Amino acid sequence: MGYAFDVHDVAHLSARPEELTEVDGYSLTPASLVSDIGRIRATFGDRTAALVETVTLRRRARVKLPFASSWLFTDDALQQSTTELVSRHRAERLRGRRVHDVTCSIGTELHILRDTAEMVVGSDLDPVRLVMAQHNVPGVAVLRADALTPTTRDTVVVADPGRRAGGRRRHDPAALEPPLPALLDVYAGRDLVVKCAPGLDVDSLDLDARGVRAEVEVVSLDGGVREACLWFGGVADASVRRRATVLRSDGTQWTLTDTEPDDIDEDREPGRYIVDPDGAVVRAGLVRHYAARHRLWQLDPRIAHLTGDALPADTTGFEIVERLPFTEKILRKRLAEWDCGSLEILVRGIDVDPAVLRPRLDLRGSRPMSLVITRIGRTAAAFVCGPRTSGAQPDQRNE
Incomplete structure (x- = not known):
């Protein structure tokens, strides 16, 4: 829990910005914090906590709120x-x-x-x-x-x-x-x-x-x-009940709504790639709409993983190398044969913790790869894939 500001703190901080500027000159890192606070307290006394908290919050806000370099905050706010x-x-x-x-x-x-x-x-x-x-x-x-x-x-x-x-x-x-x-x-x-x-x-x-x-x-x-x-x-x-809006820091964006068609091919074998749709699409319940827009289909109708023969623009996916039954023994053996040294693991529909599974696969090779573990029907399946790769970039800034 952060410092509990009162209106007197705010009035003083607003009136004396030079004090915040001076405190901002200290590193306030874990290694220096105790000594820094001692020096600050020698100058500013009981105003130290409010000053240090404000400087710390401003530093945390730089990426999220770049316009707020001179703002006042509470931690919760x-x-x-x-x-x-x-x-x-x-x-x-x-x-x-x-x-x-x-x-x-x-x-x-x-x-x-x-x-x-x-x-x-x-x-x-x-x-x-x-x-x-x-x-x-x-x-x-x-x-x-x-x-x-x-x-x-x-x-x-x-x-x-x-x-x-x-x-x-x-x-x-x-x-x-x-x-x-x-x-x-x-x-x-x-x-x-x-x-x-x-x-x-x-x-x-x-x-x-x-x-x-x-x-x-x-x-x-x-x-x-x-x-x-x-x-x-x-x-x-x-006309819209559900909308997914995908923003990028480079200024590009696209949107998808439930007014678009959601008819997709059913019961097809996996294509060349596995596509994990943007989280906004998944949370908005628009996975089938996204698939229809990009001529993809689902690995399983209850799972958000999609598959197709090409990656949509401005999207990442995984090129399938091999499909295997999900057993640690088989995966360990085949990943070693593929010279896998680092592994991105995606899991849907199966109770598997990637952080627990990864060290148990005993990766000793040099090749970066990916592993998609999912459920198809009632069967757990593992797809060994190449590293995450990107689709073609869109020609326009908005879709």
Whole structure:
């Protein structure tokens, strides 16, 4: 758990940025931390903890929030804050709208939204995070208000219910802050956007019983799934129930929705390659749609691994070398014969821990390879493959 800031800490840090600049000159590494803090304490006394925590959080934020070099944070707020590219994608969907972020926290979304929205306002119940937001995003109106008490009209409501307490993640929608079911009730009929953890069980919200239709967008960045975003009302695409959006740091992106066909060939033998779809596609339940788009098929209808004779553009996959029954003895023997020295292991549908399996295969060769372990029907299968390889790059920045 990080340092517990109060409003007096925030006021002082805002007024004396030179103190943070001086503390930032210290390494604050595990090896130097004790001696560094001793020197800092000799100069700044009881302000040391707040200064060191702020400098440490700013350093952690450099990759995730590169614009926030002079920001103030709490540890929980930084952990839950959305990576810049993901926030910008959402802000583009809200371009030209009047937006109220009812859980504005330290102001990350406000900073991004003010570039695209006609008007943006933020609110939160936490007084410390509010004064941090005022420091971080000057010129944007923020007010103290309960997210479950509507305070603006004719705005798109954006909410990011708290998923962390004391550094620990909450998974139950009803245990979020504010509770997600209550949020949906309060803003029923409003244009609403709710950021959620990527593992959210949308079915548990029982939206049909509420008479509510939502577009569920799962977003990944550079192969890592970052969030599930629920879109309601006029900001949702009325024809879409599920969307996967795949973002890259180089600015390329593509999207896939359930409006596309999902008819694929059944009961075919594996092709030349195995393709592990982007996590956003898998979490959005669009594996068959992705397969149909790229003329792939499934190794098994219940497993997300796909196969085909060519790799889709901007995707990685594995060229099959050999299919084997899944037994450690056979795998150890064949991998040795293939001169395998390093091995990427992918597992779906089988209870196998790659970190436990890898040393037991006793790899002593020089060749990098891959191993895909999966279930086909009722049988465990192992595909020995070449190293991960990339498909052709797309010609356009957006698909």
